[in-house]
Amino acid sequence: MMLSDEPYRWAEGVANRRDYIEDQIRAGSPVVGVGYEDGILLLTLSRSQQKLFEVYDRIGLGAVGHSADIEKLRQAAIDMAHSIGFNYSEEDVTLRQIVYFGLGPAIKAGFDDVVRSPFLARVMLAELDGEASAHTFYIVDYDGAFFRYEDFCTLGGIPDADHLMEQRLDVDDVTKLSLTDALSKALQAWAIGRWVGKLEEIPSEDSDLDALAVDVDLNDILKRELQDLGVEAVVLQRSLSGKPKYRLLTDDELAPVLDSFKK
Amino acid sequence: MSDGGDFVDLLRRDGYRFPGEGVVASGSRGDLPFHPTEGTTILAIRYRDGVLIAGDRRATAGNMVLYDRADKVINLDAYSVMAISGSPAVAFEIARVLEHSFQYYRRRQLQEMSLNAKLRRLSLLIKDNIPMAIQGIGAVIPIFATFDRKDACGKIYFYDALGAQFETTDFTTTGSGSPGIRGVMYYQDRWGDHKFADMARDEAVGMAMRLLDTAGEYDSATGRYERVADIFPTVKIITASGLEDIETETLRALHAEYVDGGPGA
Numbered sequence: 132m133m134l135s136d137e138p139y140r141w142a143e144g145v146a147n148r149r150d151y152i153e154d155q156i157r158a159g160s161p162v163v164g165v166g167y168e169d170g171i172l173l174l175t176l177s178r179s180q181q182k183l184f185e186v187y188d189r190i191g192l193g194a195v196g197h198s199a200d201i202e203k204l205r206q207a208a209i210d211m212a213h214s215i216g217f218n219y220s221e222e223d224v225t226l227r228q229i230v231y232f233g234l235g236p237a238i239k240a241g242f243d244d245v246v247r248s249p250f251l252a253r254v255m256l257a258e259l260d261g262e263a264s265a266h267t268f269y270i271v272d273y274d275g276a277f278f279r280y281e282d283f284c285t286l287g288g289i290p291d292a293d294h295l296m297e298q299r300l301d302v303d304d305v306t307k308l309s310l311t312d313a314l315s316k317a318l319q320a321w322a323i324g325r326w327v328g329k330l331e332e333i334p335s336e337d338s339d340l341d342a343l344a345v346d347v348d349l350n351d352i353l354k355r356e357l358q359d360l361g362v363e364a365v366v367l368q369r370s371l372s373g374k375p376k377y378r379l380l381t382d383d384e385l386a387p388v389l390d391s392f393k394k
Numbered sequence: 395m396s397d398g399g400d401f402v403d404l405l406r407r408d409g410y411r412f413p414g415e416g417v418v419a420s421g422s423r424g425d426l427p428f429h430p431t432e433g434t435t436i437l438a439i440r441y442r443d444g445v446l447i448a449g450d451r452r453a454t455a456g457n458m459v460l461y462d463r464a465d466k467v468i469n470l471d472a473y474s475v476m477a478i479s480g481s482p483a484v485a486f487e488i489a490r491v492l493e494h495s496f497q498y499y500r501r502r503q504l505q506e507m508s509l510n511a512k513l514r515r516l517s518l519l520i521k522d523n524i525p526m527a528i529q530g531i532g533a534v535i536p537i538f539a540t541f542d543r544k545d546a547c548g549k550i551y552f553y554d555a556l557g558a559q560f561e562t563t564d565f566t567t568t569g570s571g572s573p574g575i576r577g578v579m580y581y582q583d584r585w586g587d588h589k590f591a592d593m594a595r596d597e598a599v600g601m602a603m604r605l606l607d608t609a610g611e612y613d614s615a616t617g618r619y620e621r622v623a624d625i626f627p628t629v630k631i632i633t634a635s636g637l638e639d640i641e642t643e644t645l646r647a648l649h650a651e652y653v654d655g656g657p658g659a
Contacts, residue, residue: 217494375472375497
């Protein structure tokens with residue numbers, strides 16, 4: 132193929148690639164990250180496979196997309212973190228390094244290589260008590276572009292879902308948010324992201340999508356989805372003793388929040 | 395590409411070399427122009443709630459006291475520690491590699507490394523160090539202690555300089571000061587008021603400090619309580635609820651009771 136000689140075909144190829152990827156992962160289960168009084172909560176729903184992962188002592192990862200692609204990216208992030216942690220120190224392992232020098236360029240290279248399959252994945256990473264903020268998030272998109280967020284972060288199957296989810300999550304001061312409230316907020320944000328992912332057609336204007344979303348009954352979505360799916364929730368918990376702060380929430384911790392949606 | 399979650403593989407891909415790699419075993423320490431840093435007493439006992447592991451704080455080079463705040467009992471994860479005697483340069487490196495290996499494996503393979511695998515990893519690292527050990531400058535003789543959640547009991551393993559691994563059912567001690575207290579430990583466990591296995595935490599901690607003090611009496615390379623700088627030995631316990639450092643204030647109180655006080659004081 133002589134794509135480089137044909138700028139038009141090249142641009143078209145990239146656009147096709149975007150459509151292809153978005154089509155593949157749009158229905159994926161969203162991931163929600165939100166700070167709370169004792170750290171950061173990451174939440175998603177899934178049938179049974181694990182979708183949230185520990186990267187390093189204070190870094191967690193969630194993703195939407197093809198599980199084998201997510202797995203490759205997860206392993207790359209873990210390799211990089213442990214290499215830096217050993218050769219320098221635990222403190223030197225920062226989310227910025229992993230995103231800027233690791234995942235971002237790797238995903239971009241995969242996206243640009245038009246003769247091979249791109250990474251079918253959008254990745255969210257969370258860092259507890261980083262240098263600049265207590266609750267730092269990054270989203271690395273399927274084309275390698277990355278964005279930084281503070282306090283909370285939402286990741287749907289397609290970028291259109293992100294901002295609707297974010298609206299449902301809007302919290303003034305996450306440092307005062309209890310774990311229970313954080314869980315409940317995160318579930319609602321997940322539900323609207325789920326709703327967008329399952330739309331037959333996404334309106335091209337954001338405002339049209341917003342208008343469509345106003346009447347959505349989130350509790351009803353959750354009630355239906357919880358019949359088939361289980362909640363996976365982890366925390367990066369500041370008060371956890373020892374260096375690793377990552378912990379899976381137990382069924383007992385989730386039950387009070389989930390019960391209110393199951394009725 | 396490695397898919398085994400092996401941290402050492404990852405390090406080697408990055409170009410890392412262990413201290414002993416490339417060292418050809420020849421000569422003996424008699425030829426050495428310098429004194430390597432070493433010396434220690436470390437001990438581990440199984441007491442009522444789990445295992446206790448303790449070490450003195452002195453590092454020596456020949457006749458010289460190099461350091462009085464060495465921590466020879468190193469946390470590897472939430473349930474296991476390694477206590478080191480021998481060359482600290484190699485031992486700390488081994489501990490660092492192990493700590494990262496356990497975490498790396500757990501995160502990458504999405505499961506905890508089994509106890510047997512952890513023991514094997516330590517053994518392999520000691521074997522890698524054989525050339526240094528034969529040179530006489532880098533031998534490491536660690537004790538590995540953990541709480542086995544599967545069997546719900548504390549476990550203690552010790553090694554020789556070539557990497558052979560032994561499990562002890564009651565207690566062990568290694569390092570230059572250990573010959574001075576090995577017999578004491580046997581005597582205490584056999585004919586003392588309480589066997590180690592029946593001791594509550596405070597008594598076990600007090601006993602560990604008595605033993606280290608005894609080791610220091612007969613071995614110049616083992617430090618005792620340092621009065622001027624107020625430095626106590628390192629004492630840790632591992633129980634069903636995990637690894638716990640015994641705080642200085644607790645050590646102070648138990649030192650006063652068991653070492654300074656005690657029968658006949």
